Amino acid sequence: xxxxxxxxxxxxxxxxxxxxxxxxxxxxxxxxxxxxxxxxxxxxxxxxxxxxxxxxxxxxxxxxxxxxxxxxxxxxxxxxxxxxxxxxxxxxxxxxxxxxxxxxxxxxxxxxxxxxxxxxxxxxxxxxxxxxxxxxxxxxxxxxxxxxxxxxxxxxxxxxxxxxxxxxxxxxxxxxxxxxxxxxxxxxxxxxxxxxxxxxxxxxxxxxxxxxxxxxxxxxxxxxxxxxxxxxxxxxxxxxxxxxxxxxxxxxxxxxxxxxxxxxxxxxxxxxxxxxxxxxxxxxxxxxxxxxxxxxxxxxxxxxxxxxxxxxxxxxxxxxxxxxxxxxxxxxxxxxxxxxxxxxxxxxxxxxxxxxxxxxxxxxxxxxxxxxxxxxxxxxxxxxxxxxxxxxxxxxxxxxxxxxxxxxxxxxxxxxxxxxxxxxxxxxxxxxxxxxxxxxxxxxxxxxxxxxxxxxxxxxxxxxxxxxxxxxxxxxxxxxxxxxxxxxxxxxxxxxxxxxxxxxxxxxxxxxxxxxxxxxxxxxxxxxxxxxxxxxxxxxxxxxxxxxxxxxxxxxxxx
Amino acid sequence: xxxxxxxxxxxxxxxxxxxxxxxxxxxxxxxxxxxxxxxxxxxxxxxxxxxxxxxxxxxxxxxxxxxxxxxxxxxxxxxxxxxxxxxxxxxxxxxxxxx
Numbered sequence: 001x002x003x004x005x006x007x008x009x010x011x012x013x014x015x016x017x018x019x020x021x022x023x024x025x026x027x028x029x030x031x032x033x034x035x036x037x038x039x040x041x042x043x044x045x046x047x048x049x050x051x052x053x054x055x056x057x058x059x060x061x062x063x064x065x066x067x068x069x070x071x072x073x074x075x076x077x078x079x080x081x082x083x084x085x086x087x088x089x090x091x092x093x094x095x096x097x098x099x100x101x102x103x104x105x106x107x108x109x110x111x112x113x114x115x116x117x118x119x120x121x122x123x124x125x126x127x128x129x130x131x132x133x134x135x136x137x138x139x140x141x142x143x144x145x146x147x148x149x150x151x152x153x154x155x156x157x158x159x160x161x162x163x164x165x166x167x168x169x170x171x172x173x174x175x176x177x178x179x180x181x182x183x184x185x186x187x188x189x190x191x192x193x194x195x196x197x198x199x200x201x202x203x204x205x206x207x208x209x210x211x212x213x214x215x216x217x218x219x220x221x222x223x224x225x226x227x228x229x230x231x232x233x234x235x236x237x238x239x240x241x242x243x244x245x246x247x248x249x250x251x252x253x254x255x256x257x258x259x260x261x262x263x264x265x266x267x268x269x270x271x272x273x274x275x276x277x278x279x280x281x282x283x284x285x286x287x288x289x290x291x292x293x294x295x296x297x298x299x300x301x302x303x304x305x306x307x308x309x310x311x312x313x314x315x316x317x318x319x320x321x322x323x324x325x326x327x328x329x330x331x332x333x334x335x336x337x338x339x340x341x342x343x344x345x346x347x348x349x350x351x352x353x354x355x356x357x358x359x360x361x362x363x364x365x366x367x368x369x370x371x372x373x374x375x376x377x378x379x380x381x382x383x384x385x386x387x388x389x390x391x392x393x394x395x396x397x398x399x400x401x402x403x404x405x406x407x408x409x410x411x412x413x414x415x416x417x418x419x420x421x422x423x424x425x426x427x428x429x430x431x432x433x434x435x436x437x438x439x440x441x442x443x444x445x446x447x448x449x450x451x452x453x454x455x456x457x458x459x460x461x462x463x464x465x466x467x468x469x470x471x472x473x474x475x476x477x478x479x480x481x482x483x484x485x486x487x488x489x490x491x492x493x494x495x496x497x498x499x500x501x502x503x504x505x506x507x508x509x510x511x512x513x514x515x516x517x518x519x520x521x522x523x524x525x526x527x528x529x530x531x532x533x534x535x536x537x538x539x540x541x542x543x544x545x546x547x548x549x550x551x552x553x554x555x556x557x558x559x
Numbered sequence: 560x561x562x563x564x565x566x567x568x569x570x571x572x573x574x575x576x577x578x579x580x581x582x583x584x585x586x587x588x589x590x591x592x593x594x595x596x597x598x599x600x601x602x603x604x605x606x607x608x609x610x611x612x613x614x615x616x617x618x619x620x621x622x623x624x625x626x627x628x629x630x631x632x633x634x635x636x637x638x639x640x641x642x643x644x645x646x647x648x649x650x651x652x653x654x655x656x657x658x
Contacts, residue, residue: 062618068611120612145618195593199586223623548637 043201044190050181051140053210055154055171057219058254058432064154064172067143069117070136072126076104076112079133089114089134092126117141148263150222152277153256153430155378156264169275171213171430173378178434181210212435216252221245221519224548225257229523232541233259237529241538242279242409243545245521248417248511250446251426253375254519276379283383283406284524287491287534288326288343289509290402293415294352295340296461297363300453303354306460307335312347319394323349326490340468343488345401352400360396361388366452367415368425369407374449375428382408403491403499413522415452416509419461419485420517423453462514469510473535479547481557485517486510486542488534493527503527506534508542513555521545 026034055064072089079085082104090097093115103112117139127136142157155170167176184207189200196202225243233241245255258278262270276282298304314330316323325344339347352360364370370385383406386395398404410428418425427447434442453461465485469478478484489507492499506528511520521542528537549555619625 061621062614065615065618066611067615068608120608143615143618145615145622147622147624149623191591191593193594195597197590198592198596199589219623223627551637 042189043187046186046188048184048186048205048207049138049140050183050207051209052142052157052165052181053175053179053435054212055179056212056214057217057222058215059219060214061219062145063150063215063217063219065143065145066140068120069139069141070120070123071116071139072114072118072123073135073137074100074104074112074114075133075135076109077133079104079131085131085134088126088129088131092122093118142265144263144265146219147265148261149219149226150217150256151261151264152258152275152279153217153253153377154264156267156275158267167378169378170277171215171377174376175213175431175434179210179213182208184208209437211437213431214433214435214441215430216247216250216254216432217256217430218254220552221549222255222257224552225255225545226259228541228545228548229257229259232523232525232537232544236525236531236537238525238537239527240278241523241525241541243521243523243541244279244409244413245519245545245549246413246417246428248420248426248517248520251414251417251428252432252446253428253430256430277377279409280373280375280377280380281408283381283408284505284507284526285405285491285494286402286407286412287489287505287507288345288402289412289416289487289489289507289522289534290405290407291340291343291348291400292419292461292465292487292509293363293367294348294355294360294400295336295464296419296453296457297360298336298351298355299461300363300457301355301359304336304351306337306464309333310336310339310347310350312339312342312344312350314346316346316349316397318349318397319392321394321397323397337464337467340464340487341471343468343472348400349397352396357391357396358388360399361385361391363452364399364405366450367411367418368449369405369411369415373408373410373414373428375410376430380408380410382411402489409522409524412507413509413520416511416522417520418450418452419458419465420511420520421458422455423451423458425449425452465510466514473533474508474539474543477535477540477543479543479550482512482546482550482555483514483558484510484512484543484546485514486539488539490532490534502532504532506532506536506538508534508538510542510546512546512550513558515558518553518555519549 051066054062054066057063072093074085082101086097086101086104089095089100095115100114103109123136126134153170155168155172157165157172158168160166165180167173167179172179184205186205187203189197189202191197225245229241229243232238240259243255243257244253246253256277256279260274262274267275299306310333312325312331312334323345325342325346329342330346331338331342331344334342334344334347336351339351364385370382372380372382385405395404414425414428425448427449429444429446431444433444436442462485465487466483469475469484469486473488474486487509489509491505491507492501493503493505505524505526507522507524509520509522511517523538523542523545525538525541531537
């Protein structure tokens, strides 16, 4: 009897010992691994998607918003009737059945995306079918209430290398990091039905939404500029054109229109060449508009005054080349002001001769040519200016009337804005304010790049530009009652080492009202066919826009 | 004295038991309130979605092309004649005065 009890006791002891050892292994030795597995089973980690920042016009109205969209996914193993699902999706989404069915045949797939960025109405229609194995995921898409307005200035949002939203070109590209924000994460314990357990472990890392950007851009001015440019391109038979309008006091861009353009909602349907903003990324020879800047340099250096007499007796020979006036007319002895009125190449060459060549080159540098302007757009480029030792006498002569030098429209309008702003050249800017998530704003302060002229020189040069408008080729088309400072430009297009005799880029640059300039504007037209001259193509577009701006801005005629 | 001490101990024990029961009750109740949180979250998402839709509609209705079309429909035209009651001096005249 005693023996049996002992045996049973030993057996129980061994069994108990086995259980203790097993518990020790599970709870001590394998603790980390098993507790990690358990946590994985009961804890859920959900991403909190940050919304991309909005882009607002100067009045706070939206130019770019986020719109809620949906993606559809399939869980092949949960689909009861594949044919019904395929037919309904094909019908509602207008895609071929074979596109989806080929992927469904892969049994190893647990999850299969079908379509992205679908509108809410379509989602509700498909959801109403209550199809097994069909699910929806929240997505967002950029929404442009103004359609293609300022498309090249705004840029667009595509996908990055990891499939995340990424801004390309324009403001979306330049400010991508500011607009993007930072996703958050919610880690919480869920019950078997999927509801959170409030008393259990919970970790909330909030998302930081992208910052909103407020631009200097005025929607009305942009609308006026685009409408008039579109009309002008059609009337003058041009291949394209640009309008740049900026506030000379702040450098803020009030409008930036270029055609042809694209619709950022569906950018993939357009040629990639259209994505780049030509105002900051393409160059042209400025032609006679550049005369204003050379004139300014000569005035600032004290080499001439507005009434200094300049010889315009006939063509000028330089380095084996003959320089004529644009219309083969010569007026003998004329004032510097009349050189601009007549847009005389010969007059400008004679003015340029008064300027030391090094000083001329330094002014070209002071005006910012050959360097980026610093504008906050992603794709800005700058054509190079030749090195000093590659300039010949003929080059100094031709640059005085804006040929043999390449500039971008933004460089040109910024340089002329110094005339409108008492000689101070401002850094051009698209964005005025960055709005933070906490409601505070970061103001981007206007920045003076350089004092290019003395203020009194800027005043004299302004009057000369007013005279060029009132007495030059545009005198019959300028709006009456308003004093506008401006200059026409017509430049031949260089092709394969020579200038094309037929094709031109026409332009007009100016500002108004001269007493207190509210805007500086540059209009360029590429290869107009109705006339090769700036006075007959770009100038009328400038004046048409200016007339509407006077009315919109409440600017009274000044006589 | 001993009896009094024993009564106090007894009361403390009852108090502890009540607290324990209360804790179990509250924790149990809160643990199962997750469905209400889910409902509230869903409501928040729904309202945020409606807000976004309204913002889109406002943006669309106040777009320049929409306003231009509406203005045309109701017969508004752009003003071509400007009548100004205020006139400012030419720039050169201003310079003369300042000298």
